[in-house]
Amino acid sequence: MSQRDVQQAQHEREDIVLQMNEVSKVIKGKAIVDKLSFQIRKGEIVGLLGPNGAGKTTTIRMMTGLIRMSEGDIEVQGHSIKKNFKSAIAHIGAIIENPEFYPYMTGLDNLRQYERMTDDVDDDRIDEVVQLVGLQEAMNKKVRSYSLGMRQRLGIAQALLQRPKLLILDEPTNGLDPAGIREMRDYMRTIAEVEGISILISSHMLSEVEQICHRAVVIQNGKLVTVTELGAENSVSEEVTLTFRVDAIEPAIAIAHGTEGIQVVRTDFIRDQLTVTMNNKNVPELVGALGAAGVGLYRIEENRQSLEEDFLKWTGGNRIA
């Protein structure tokens, strides 16, 4: 390995905030999480996506040391959750399922609890995170009187207090109304920007993950289904599926069949439509060939399989709540 490769590898390792290595959780002989591996890089917002019961909360509980791993290990900033819990967890802030506080204490008293459990956090930091989630007015009210949305925000404040490298949120919009969901999304964007940290958001709703995450880790029955980049729709992929509407369908089919690298997927004689898959760079060539043969073109449409369809396919469709 050259000096440069070594540096490169070093650099990549430093860039990884959380690494899951073949993590399993077996309860009563059943693998609730099954050999799960994925990573979260610096500054990335990752969605942990899967239908209800897929094992998202179980995975997050293992990341935060609330439950033991049956197999595998998780590293946070290079520290093993199993062997060096305190160093590893120091880089994580999390809300697991509902944020639960001491209801008879004020928001401030609750935050002070976690301040006293953390090194190097002072009242200024409390002010900072409270401002970030916009709870200044509610700090001296008892948590008992908080709405769910306020408790979520206090939960985020609690998680950010120790300046974590990774923020983990388990179904953060569960139970919130549309306005609350929108607000939550804004907070997450702000946090990623202001605090410059990685965020892991678990969700059973694709639309939610799609709107905010850079990447989605899709799991089903505790197993990894796929890891997919999001926001990639705008990039041009190699293979495209196009539907042509023409004035004469037969010569169009003949031309398509006669051109190398084009598969005819569907023909519709009633609407004079022809659907083909082909390499993106050959599209001008086909259009030219049609023009040269005197075939009139009314429109060309791209058939894009949406992420929604993919997600339904990955997770077996009907099981999604």
Next chain:
Amino acid sequence: MHNLKRLVVNEWLKLFKKRSFFVPYALLIGMSFIVGYVIHSFAAGMFGSVYDFTVTMSYIQGLGQVVTIMAIIGSSGIVAKEYSQGTIKFLLIRARSRTSILASKYITALIYGLSLTLATAVALFISGSIWFGFSGAEGRWVDVLGSLGYSYVYTVVYITLAFMIGILTTSGGATIGITMLMLMLDKTIIQKEFYKYMLFPNLDLSVYTDGGAPLPGMTLSFSIVMLAVYVLLFLLAGFVVFRRRDVA
């Protein structure tokens, strides 16, 4: 050490910030005065001085056991409530070991028991000085401290027992129920050799002061060793389970 102290402050505040925090103190202080008044009114010759009164009333057979009951009720939720409220999740995802978190809870429960014991002692002393006066007062402080010591040992054993049950059951109600049941049964003595190795006959160390023993062959040091063994066993069970348990 600094970290542990901060954890203890946290646990104390969790008790202190409850609106019901002062209720057991008020009850015990109220009882101290009422008992003094009642005895003064109906059996004025019973105690020669404030020291007599304070020593006797501090015993387990006096208000000592009431202090223990209050301590059990007050500290029963110290572990169990974290589970039932769900606050255990935010508690355990910090850069602090489960051992030190649990230790801070145990220390806080002991401090709570001690504060109830001392508050009651002070109230008894004031009540006694009002109704029975200071005649024949020389050298009796030792007796007062002894009496408080015996009661506090009894309270500590029960706090430890309740602490373990709270961890095992994660239910405040079950903790109070089981511990109180044992507290009610602990005066029964079975006249069998093996019974001296049980917890109950060893609980009240004051029985040895006038040369007696609950069962033949029992001594003060024997009981102290037995209590220490039981307390360590309860703590061992509690800490092992708390450290290993999945929080789901």
